[in-house]
Amino acid sequence: xxxxxxxxxxxxxxxxxxxxxxxxxxxxxxxxxxxxxxxxxxxxxxxxxxxxxxxxxxxxxxxxxxxxxxxxxxxxxxxxxxxxxxxxxxxxxxxxxxxxxxxxxxxxxxxxxxxxxxxxxxxxxxxxxxxxxxxxxxxxxxxxxxxxxxxxxxxxxxxxxxxxxxxxxxxxxxxxxxxxxxxxxxxxxxxxxxxxxxxxxxxxxxxxxxxxxxxxxxxxxxxxxxxxxxxxxxxxxxxxxxxxxxxxxxxxxxxxxxxxxxxxxxxxxxxxxxxxxxxxxxxxxxxxxxxxxxxxxxxxxxxxxxxxxxxxxxxxxxxxxxxxxxxxxxxxxxxxxxxxxxxxxxxxxxxxxxxxxxxxxxxxxxxxxxxxxxxxxxxxxxxxxxxxxxxxxxxxxxxxxxxxxxxxxxxxxxxxxxxxxxxxxxxxxxxxxxxxxxxxxxxxxxxxxxxxxxxxxxxxxxxxxxxxxxxxxxxxxxxxxxxxxxxxxxxxxxxxxxxxxxxxxxxxxxxxxxxxxxxxxxxxxxxxxxxxxxxxxxxxxxxxxxxxxxxxxxxxxxxxxxxxxxxxxxxxxxxxxxxxxxxxxxxxxxxxxxxxxxxxxxxxxxxxxxxxxxxxxxxxxxxxxx
Amino acid sequence: xxxxxxxxxxxxxxxxxxxxxxxxxxxxxxxxxxxxxxxxxxxxxxxxxxxxxxxxxxxxxxxxxxxxxxxxxxxxxxxxxxxxxxxxxxxxxxxxxxxxxxxxxxxxxxxxxxxxxxxxxxxxxxxxxxxxxxxxxxxxxxxxxxxxxxxxxxxxxxxxxxxxxxxx
Numbered sequence: 001x002x003x004x005x006x007x008x009x010x011x012x013x014x015x016x017x018x019x020x021x022x023x024x025x026x027x028x029x030x031x032x033x034x035x036x037x038x039x040x041x042x043x044x045x046x047x048x049x050x051x052x053x054x055x056x057x058x059x060x061x062x063x064x065x066x067x068x069x070x071x072x073x074x075x076x077x078x079x080x081x082x083x084x085x086x087x088x089x090x091x092x093x094x095x096x097x098x099x100x101x102x103x104x105x106x107x108x109x110x111x112x113x114x115x116x117x118x119x120x121x122x123x124x125x126x127x128x129x130x131x132x133x134x135x136x137x138x139x140x141x142x143x144x145x146x147x148x149x150x151x152x153x154x155x156x157x158x159x160x161x162x163x164x165x166x167x168x169x170x171x172x173x174x175x176x177x178x179x180x181x182x183x184x185x186x187x188x189x190x191x192x193x194x195x196x197x198x199x200x201x202x203x204x205x206x207x208x209x210x211x212x213x214x215x216x217x218x219x220x221x222x223x224x225x226x227x228x229x230x231x232x233x234x235x236x237x238x239x240x241x242x243x244x245x246x247x248x249x250x251x252x253x254x255x256x257x258x259x260x261x262x263x264x265x266x267x268x269x270x271x272x273x274x275x276x277x278x279x280x281x282x283x284x285x286x287x288x289x290x291x292x293x294x295x296x297x298x299x300x301x302x303x304x305x306x307x308x309x310x311x312x313x314x315x316x317x318x319x320x321x322x323x324x325x326x327x328x329x330x331x332x333x334x335x336x337x338x339x340x341x342x343x344x345x346x347x348x349x350x351x352x353x354x355x356x357x358x359x360x361x362x363x364x365x366x367x368x369x370x371x372x373x374x375x376x377x378x379x380x381x382x383x384x385x386x387x388x389x390x391x392x393x394x395x396x397x398x399x400x401x402x403x404x405x406x407x408x409x410x411x412x413x414x415x416x417x418x419x420x421x422x423x424x425x426x427x428x429x430x431x432x433x434x435x436x437x438x439x440x441x442x443x444x445x446x447x448x449x450x451x452x453x454x455x456x457x458x459x460x461x462x463x464x465x466x467x468x469x470x471x472x473x474x475x476x477x478x479x480x481x482x483x484x485x486x487x488x489x490x491x492x493x494x495x496x497x498x499x500x501x502x503x504x505x506x507x508x509x510x511x512x513x514x515x516x517x518x519x520x521x522x523x524x525x526x527x528x529x530x531x532x533x534x535x536x537x538x539x540x541x542x543x544x545x546x547x548x549x550x551x552x553x554x555x556x557x558x559x560x561x562x563x564x565x566x567x568x569x570x571x572x573x574x575x576x577x578x579x580x581x582x583x584x585x586x587x588x589x590x591x592x593x594x595x596x597x598x599x600x601x602x603x604x605x606x607x608x609x610x611x612x613x614x615x616x617x618x619x620x621x622x623x624x625x626x
Numbered sequence: 627x628x629x630x631x632x633x634x635x636x637x638x639x640x641x642x643x644x645x646x647x648x649x650x651x652x653x654x655x656x657x658x659x660x661x662x663x664x665x666x667x668x669x670x671x672x673x674x675x676x677x678x679x680x681x682x683x684x685x686x687x688x689x690x691x692x693x694x695x696x697x698x699x700x701x702x703x704x705x706x707x708x709x710x711x712x713x714x715x716x717x718x719x720x721x722x723x724x725x726x727x728x729x730x731x732x733x734x735x736x737x738x739x740x741x742x743x744x745x746x747x748x749x750x751x752x753x754x755x756x757x758x759x760x761x762x763x764x765x766x767x768x769x770x771x772x773x774x775x776x777x778x779x780x781x782x783x784x785x786x787x788x789x790x791x792x793x794x
Contacts, residue, residue, distance in 0.1 A: 164736035167719075168711070205719055205737070213722075352729065359721055373767035376721070380728035384760030389731070 014112040018075050021106050028068035031271060035264035036098050036237065038246075039067055040273065051258070053196075057244045059091065074098055075106075082116055093118035097236035097265060121239050128170045128201070130156030130231050133266075135222040136171060137286050138211040139402055140443045149432065149448075150282040150402065151211070152256040154263075155204055155221070156235065163300060166221075167205040172238055174199050174258040176248035197248030197258060199241045208302065214363045216306040220402055222290060223297040230266035237265040256282035263289065270295075281408050281431060283441075290403055301397025305360045306484060308395060312353040313481050314525070315392040320350055321482040327354035328361070328483065330375055334382030345391035348383060352390050355379040357483045398441070400563045405441020406598055406625040408432050414602075414621025416456075423458040425467070425619060435475065436602055437623075438594035440563025445477035445488075445520065445528045458506070465506055470494040477530045477558060479522040488530050489517040498538065500545040500611040501582070507610075510540030516554060527559045534572060545611065548578025564594025582611040598625040712741045717771040724764050730757035744791050755785055 027033055034040075037057075039048040050057070050064045058064055060073035077091035078099060092099045093116060102108070108115075136153040155171040176195035211217045226234075246258065260272040275288055290296040303311070313321050323339060326332035327350065332339060339347060355376050362372035414425040429452035433442045454467040471493045478486035492514045499507040518532030532554050539547035552574035559567040568590040575583050586608040593601045599622070606617040716723060719734050726732030730753045739749045756763060756778065763777040782788040 162736070164733040165740045167733055167737040168715070168741060203714070203718075205715060205734075209718065209722075348729075352725075355725065355728075359725075370767075376724070377764060377767045380724055380764065381761055384728040384730075384757055389729070 012079055015076055015079055018106050019072050022071055022075065027105055028071045032101055032268040033067060033071060035261060035268050036101060037067060037070060038261050051246050052244050053246050054244045075102065078113060089120065090116040092116045093121050095240050096121050097233060097240050100236060124239065125235050128156050128235055129158045130235050131159045131228045132157045133224050133226050133231050133234060135224060135286060135289055137220040137282065137402060138217040139220060140446060152259055152282045152285060153207060154259050156231065167208060169204045170201050171204045171207050172199055172201050195248045196245040198245045199238060201238065212302060212304045216304040218304045218307055219302040221300040221302060222286065224295050225297045226266055233266045234262045237262060256285040260285060283402050284408055287403050299401055303395045305356060309353065309357055309360060309483055310481060311395045312392055313483065324350045324353045325482050327351065327379060328357040334379060344386050344388040348386045348388055349390035349392045351379050351383040400440030402441045404597065406438050410623055410625050412621045412623035414619050416617060416619035418617045419615045421458050423456045425454055425456050425621060427454045427621065435558055435568050436566055436590045436592045438564045438592060438600055439560035439566055444526065444560065445558060447475040449473035466495065466509060468494065468496050477520045477528045479520050479528055487517055488520040488532060491515045498546050498610050499615060500542065508541040508546050510538045510546045512536055512538040527557065530556045544579040545581060548576045548581045550574040550576045566592045584610040713775065715741055716775055720771050720774065727756045727763060728760055730754060742791055748787055752788055755781060755788060
């Protein structure tokens with residue numbers, strides 16, 4: 001295709017008529033046209049640019065930055081004669097959503113602009129057979145920081161579908177084609193737009209397998225109240241996006257942001273792409289979509305394999321859990337008396353759980369495929385001989401859905417006492433969730449902080465001081481149970497104030513890089529007890545007292561008493577290896593109390609000795625999430 | 627040489643392999659059928675010929691993997707041609723299907739029944755029938771998705787009510 005020079009179309013009077021009408025109506029400035037071409041206003045100046053980076057998406061040479069030139073070139077291309085080559089689509093078909101919109105707005109005269117048959121598009125859209133749309137949110141999964149922000153997909157649902165046949169739907173995914181790059185290169189290219197991002201469509205069962213079975217992420221499905229016609233607009237626009245790409249930015253033009261254009265095309269008045277706050281975190285875009293008037297219909301929860309196992313275990317007695325484990329590990333056989341003696345419904349439950357665990361272990365690579373297949377088949381064969389259904393209760397979703405949790409950014413003011421000196425505190429964090437934040441809607445035991453800082457002003461002091469700065473902090477405290485044994489770990493890189501002997505009472509500001517690993521377990525439903533071995537490298541002002549390697553154990557209890565109230569206790573002791581350093585310890589207690597979805601009161605108390613003697617600290621703060 | 631893909635392989639590997647061309651980009655219009663076998667049964671309608679078409683190829687050497695994993699022309703412009711849906715689902719979800727057949731319920735089984743065009747009122751019968759024939763359908767852990775489909779068909783054909791979904 002490419003640009004059709006205006007001169008070539010000079011003879012076409014009807015084209016000129018259409019262009020005049022489009023100019024008079026200022027169609028190129030309409031939100032619908034901007035949504036179709038993914039135009040966003042320039043940072044500086046009055047112009048526009050499209051977020052699509054592949055040249056094939058534009059019909060005008062300057063289409064990426066000129067909405068009006070693109071509209072005129074598009075109209076011109078619609079007049080092209082049909083190609084003899086079956087492989088090449090006519091512009092009316094390749095850009096079927098633009099064609100439909102312009103046809104409706106300008107009332108194309110069929111006699112003067114012939115409609116082309118679009119057999120490939122028609123066959124494709126009939127296969128997708130979409131009449132409604134569902135926003136899909138695979139939540140974070142444990143022990144993987146890259147997933148902690150979640151992901152979003154859009155599913156196209158078919159007419160006459162029930163919740164049990166949604167697997168047959170198609171879903172669209174926008175993702176970066178990252179290839180096989182290693183961690184650092186991945187991060188750098190991901191942040192700088194070095195990967196092409198593309199839209200892909202595949203059966204929902206493939207995506208469920210990937211996210212739910214293999215990656216063990218719970219999936220939240222949000223059915224949206226788009227009309228059949230609006231859904232058809234999305235499908236048409238998706239067809240236009242085939243083979244097109246954009247530079248992918250993890251923190252900006254990412255998976256969840258680019259999907260919003262499909263919703264905007266369906267209903268331009270939504271202007272979701274114009275909501276700048278949504279650029280970063282998938283769950284924020286989920287919230288924004290659901291907050292739009294009348295768009296949210298119904299939520300459905302789809303538990304991951306890991307959730308099915310953990311919840312199943314809760315329903316079993318200690319003896320039942322042992323049997324399930326023995327069966328899964330091959331230490332017991334379905335024919336054994338201990339199994340055969342169980343009531344049928346319980347036997348079914350134990351066999352199903354054991355089999356789910358065997359496949360879970362295979363997905364995580366803990367056992368080989370041959371071994372897993374043989375064991376799974378034995379368990380399933382035994383299961384098929386039992387008439388009764390499992391007596392375990394159905395798996396429930398969390399009381400608070402991810403969209404109902406606190407928002408991602410946080411600001412707080414507080415007042416405290418440290419060793420008798422009062423101070424006021426100001427805290428800010430653009431993202432995302434820490435252990436003391438209200439836990440509802442977030443993965444239990446998982447925390448991730450970005451660019452968080454606290455300023456303190458001590459009474460009688462000169463200026464506010466930086467108390468802590470966290471560049472990135474990640475904590476994953478995943479409970480082990482009878483079947484699943486994840487490692488708990490944490491990493492933190494930032495600045496902190498160290499009160500060592502010889503420094504002034506404000507302490508020395510030091511850079512610290514810290515990490516640790518261990519295990520977590522629970523006694524009740526939600527409490528998480530963790531024991532880790534931590535190591536830290538620190539150094540800064542007053543180096544002979546602050547530069548050191550610190551090693552030691554840490555113990556903590558995280559107890560989310562409810563979705564809005566959490567108790568945290570943390571203690572650690574560290575041996576310090578440095579020039580003039582002394583060993584240190586720290587004890588901290590915290591209690592949070594959610595006052596509303598986005599407001600929380602926190603009480604914290606600490607006792608620590610970093611070399612200048614034991615010091616106490618109390619802090620009360622009020623945190624607002626936005 | 628045993629040319630059938632083992633259940634273990636199908637369980638895990640095909641998830642990624644099945645949709646080699648699932649991206650909505652680049653591919654040209656492809657009007658070929660879904661595996662060489664399809665051609666043998668061209669012109670016949672219904673699910674049975676579609677499934678048997680695969681089986682015809684089920685043991686024809688190195689093509690088996692391609693067919694079993696559904697990569698031979700099952701997709702066009704990123705979507706699966708409707709007649710191939712049953713097989714694509716079975717290949718990709720064989721482990722989940724086995725779980726559901728053993729239990730006699732579940733969404734993979736319900737989706738399978740829907741893709742087979744089994745009407746709602748006959749689905750409980752289908753589920754119970756498949757469950758009681760579990761060992762016939764999944765006789766060994768080396769069973770292939772195609773073999774599973776053929777066994778399911780045979781089981782259905784033996785039932786008065788379910789037979790009509792096969793002969794269609």
